[in-house]
Amino acid sequence: MKRLPEAEFQVMKAIWTYEPPVTSSMVLGHLSGEKTWPIQSVVTLLSRLVEKGFLRSEKKAKERLYYPLVSKDDYLQFETGHFVKQYHENSFISLLSTLHQDKELTDEDLDELQEWIGKRRNS
């Protein structure tokens, strides 16, 4: 998978909002909110996405129907999965956490802490 350029990403984002199949006019309808896109460029973007394997298309009667092959979640994970590993609070990553990884918190640890807070309430 490759990172999509902004325009193609916007088209994919529009497609993900619908139940497939999706037509070019549906995409256009979704995009028209922000700026006006000529229908021809939307069609071009759609065919580029088909080439890249993000969409599958079918010709039915006069219309071309598009089906997403890559789900939003999969693509999201492709683009941002590594951040989840590396980012913490306050926007700057710290290499430390990848070098000296802390033990993960288990549910029992959290229960224990919560219980401790509860005890403070009663005392």
Add this chain to the structure above:
Amino acid sequence: MVSIFMLFLECSVTMALIAALYQVLTPLLSKRYTARTMYYGWLVVMIGFIVPFRPRLDFGLIPSPTAIQQTSSSSGFSPLLIAAVIWISGVVAVFAYQLFMHYRFVKAVNRWGEKLETPKILAILENEQRETGVVSEVSVYQCQFITSPLLLGLRKPKILLPVMELSQDELSMIIRHELIHFRRKDILAKFIILLATALHWYNPIIWLSSKAISLQCEISCDNETMLNTDVEQRQQYSETLIGVIRQAKPQTALATNFYCSKQSLKSRILSVMDTHVKNFGTALVVVLTILTLGTGMAFARDTAIAPGGDSGGGQQDTVIDEQHEQIINYE
């Protein structure tokens, strides 16, 4: 380049001693002083790591390593030069990597973040901005790829929230916590830490220190968030901390690295629940500053030592001769 390398190496060794001492004394000092004091103390240490220049005395306890270097590296291609090149490459690599990752992150936020503009969120935001006195334009975004709330931006801050169920009270506490980070300009502090870790990447103490300072940053921010609150609210806040982690749990297939280890979460909660009055220890920060400045005095003054001096014995003489010259010049 070799002399810059030696300057930073010397700084790395002396500051590591101070940082290690500070770290060892932290549990003791935390009993007396606020987390904010501890945090500022760490910032002094970090700045000490970044700025290698110190006032020098004419006599030192240890001959300066710079002096040793200058006498030993008369030939063109020394091991020191190689070490210096490796050092610089590491500095550039660490710094560039972190900035690149940050840039990628900001781009992902712009692409995937969904601005939250519901009346509920806006009302909470307005209220908390009033409470914290933050007048800048703040916006709240929801991002699928983060597991803990965070703050982005120095001028027009964005508060980023992970996708999770949060009650009105939890939202207010989280937003207030992030607004206080913004008010205190903690991102600038993060930048200082980033710079220090890049410059001293080979020094394990700097990595441990950066972890310690992040914890103190969070603890002091928690404390400021909970200023003038009662035990009940503090309990609620602690439970929010735990709740956020609990909800982040299902996503941990992706998130191997949630920001809180058990120990640091515990420290944060203990600190939130601790209602003892503590002092802001100006004295502690002053002592750290003096120690940091004072590290230069452990070394002999190392300016302009004649290169290629014969042997170890001769070196001392050179230094003394230098001093004589200085004195004569000043007379």
